[in-house]
Amino acid sequence: MQFPTYSSPHTYAPRNVSQIMHQVLLALLPGIVCSVWFFGWGTLFNILIAAVTCIGAEAVILRLRKRPIQATLADGSALLTGVLLALCLPALTPWWVPFIGALFAIVVAKQLYGGLGFNPFNPAMIGYVVLLISFPLEMTLWSAPPGLGSERLSFLQTAHWVFAGDLPPGTVLDAFSMATPLDTVKTRLHLGFTVSEIQSAAQFGSVAGIGWEWVNFWFLAGGLYLLVRGIVPWQIPVAMLGALFIIATFFYGFDSDQFASPVFHLFSGAAMLGAFFIATDPVTASTTYKGRLIFGAGIGLIAWVIRTWGGYPDGVAFAVLLMNMAVPTLDYYTRPRVFGGQAPEDEE
Numbered sequence: 001m002q003f004p005t006y007s008s009p010h011t012y013a014p015r016n017v018s019q020i021m022h023q024v025l026l027a028l029l030p031g032i033v034c035s036v037w038f039f040g041w042g043t044l045f046n047i048l049i050a051a052v053t054c055i056g057a058e059a060v061i062l063r064l065r066k067r068p069i070q071a072t073l074a075d076g077s078a079l080l081t082g083v084l085l086a087l088c089l090p091a092l093t094p095w096w097v098p099f100i101g102a103l104f105a106i107v108v109a110k111q112l113y114g115g116l117g118f119n120p121f122n123p124a125m126i127g128y129v130v131l132l133i134s135f136p137l138e139m140t141l142w143s144a145p146p147g148l149g150s151e152r153l154s155f156l157q158t159a160h161w162v163f164a165g166d167l168p169p170g171t172v173l174d175a176f177s178m179a180t181p182l183d184t185v186k187t188r189l190h191l192g193f194t195v196s197e198i199q200s201a202a203q204f205g206s207v208a209g210i211g212w213e214w215v216n217f218w219f220l221a222g223g224l225y226l227l228v229r230g231i232v233p234w235q236i237p238v239a240m241l242g243a244l245f246i247i248a249t250f251f252y253g254f255d256s257d258q259f260a261s262p263v264f265h266l267f268s269g270a271a272m273l274g275a276f277f278i279a280t281d282p283v284t285a286s287t288t289y290k291g292r293l294i295f296g297a298g299i300g301l302i303a304w305v306i307r308t309w310g311g312y313p314d315g316v317a318f319a320v321l322l323m324n325m326a327v328p329t330l331d332y333y334t335r336p337r338v339f340g341g342q343a344p345e346d347e348e
Contacts, residue, residue, distance in 0.1 A: 016075075017075040017076070017077065017116075018074055018075045018076050020231055021075060021076030021077055021079070021080050022076055023226065023229060023231050024080060024226065024231065024232075024277060025076065025079070025080060025083065026225075027222035027223065027225045027226050027231075027276075027277075028083060028084075028087070028219075028222055028277065029222070030218035030219075030221055030222055031087070031215055031218040031219040031222055031272075031273065032047070032083075032087070033218075034214050034215045034217075034218045035087065035091075035215050038143075038145045038146065038210075038211030038212075038214065038215065039091040039142065039143040039145065039211060040091045040092075040143045040152065040153055040158055041091075041153070041154075041155045041158040041159070042090070042091030042092050042093070042143060042153075042158050042161075042162060043086070043087070043091045045095070045158065045159065045162045046086035046087075046089045046091065046093065046098045047082070047083055047086040047087070049086070049095055049098040049099055049102070050082035050083070050085045050086040050089075050098040050099075050101065050102040051079050051082035051083055051086070051102075052082070053082065053098070053099050053102035053103060053106075054078040054079065054081050054082035054085075054102045054105065054106050055073060055078050055079060055082070057078075057102065057103050057106040057107055057111075058072065058073060058078040058106050058110075058111065059073060061106070061107060061111040062111075062115075065111075067115070072115070072116075075116065077116050078106060081102075081105055081106065081110070081123045081124045081127075082098075082102050082105075082124075084124040084273075084277060084278060085098065085101050085102060085105055085124040085127045085128055086098055087273060088124070088128045088270060088273075088317065089101070089128070089131070089139070090138075090139060090140065090141040090142040090143070090177075091141075091142065091143040091158075092141035092142070092143055092158075092161065092162075092177055093138050093139070093141055093162075094138060094161075094162060094163075094165055095162050095163050097131055097135060097138050097139075100130075100131065100134075101127035101128060101130060101131045102127060103127075104126065104127045104130045105123040105124055105126055105127030106123065108126070109121055109122075109123040109126035109127065110123040116283065117283055118283075119283060119284065120284060120324060120325075120327070120328075121284055121321055121324045121325075122278060122281050122284045122320055122321065122324060124278065125278060125317045125320050125321050126321065128317050129317050129318065129321060132312065132317070140177075140179070140183075141177050142177055142178060142179070142180050143177060143178075144177060144178040144203075145203070145209075145210045145211035147210075148178065148202060148203055148210065178203065180209065180212070180268075180269070180313055180314075181203060181204060181208055181209030181212055181264075181268050182209075182268050182269050182307060182313040182314050183313035184198065184201070184203065184209075185198050185199075185260055185264075186307070186308075186313055189258060194257040194258070195256060195257055195258065195259065195260055195261075196256075196257070199260075199264075207261075207263045207264060207267050208263070208264050208267040208268045209268060212267065212268055212269070213267040213268075216266070216267040216268070216271060216272040216273075217267065217272075219272035219273045219276065219277070220272045220276070222276065222277075223237060223272060223275065223276025223277065226276060226277075226280075227276075232276060232280040233280065233292055235289060235292035235293045235296060236275070236279050236280050236285060236286075236292050236293075236295060236296040236299075237275040237276050237279070237280065237296065238296065239292065239293045239294070239295070239296030239297040239300065240274070240275045240279055240296035240297065240299045240300040240303075241266060241271070241272075241275050241300065242296075242297070242300065243296070243297040243298075243299075243300030243301050243304075244262070244265055244266065244271065244300035244301075244303060244304050245262045245265070245266060245300075246262075247300070247301055247304050248260065248261065248262035248264075248265045248266075248304055249262045251308070259308065265304060265307065268314075269307070269313070269314035269316060270314055270316040270317070271303075271316065273316075274299070274303070274316035274317075274319075274320060275296075275299075278316070278317075278320055279295070279296060279299050279320055279323075284320075284324045284327065285324075285327065286327050286330045286331055286334070287331055288330070288331055288334040288335060288336060289334075289336070290334035291327070291330035291331050291334040294330055294334070295323050295326070295327065295330055298319070298322075298323045298326065299316070299319040299320055299323050300319075301319075302315060302318070302319035302322055302323070303315040303316045303318075303319040306318055306319065
């Protein structure tokens, strides 16, 4: 009987890149459905535009570089980049916003460095940050959850707004959009309100903002699925969420009138999406056990600092990119000892 031969260390990897990407996309589905339910059809339009743009841009660049197109696109990485970027965007953004972000993510942040495996920064987060800095107004067009906005756009009305920029006669954009819970808390704290006063408003639910708490819950469920299947390493999401929880708990205990609760931070913004689906990117995250723990903890701490004192409501994207810069150093200083070798302190 002849057995297949595998390379050292003689372990068999049952999944390839394409299978991993498809598993991640599958785990995103509950959060996507929840986002559409609470924030409208614009989420689907963002996904469609960003995904098609990412795939098309990757195909064009691969053709210009004379690289195989079909095999590369089949790995699903371009599709996943588009979906992750789209999920970070407000549901009422015009079509050209996800289009520009997706182009920048694939062409500049990924293919300019040589493609998958060579990019030092998370492409989706690069695209998102470029949009956030370049188009601040369009990046605030978040839909109001059901019951909070005076009106709710239908599928056709959303399509007309996204692609043509027009609203139904006699309506204004303020009737459909509102600030995110993170933005609301930060803005009203500067106006002298306390956290308890702010969170007594109708847009806040049991633990966080209405809609946002459920979206984060389903991204958490999808993330746990990935952990159980062994798709993503546990160190990064546990360290990120743990660090976010610890620092938020410390300051909340110090002054609960000026600092939001740790549970609010965990179930607001991109906390769960970032912890399980963005920070765990195998290309741009740390690859050692200790490095992953430091990498994840750094993202959690930086995200909280930006949320609390920074100029943007959510800091997950900036935190991920800043820690991407630290990955080479983390991997260098946290390398495990070679099997059979001596620890550094024993070599003298």
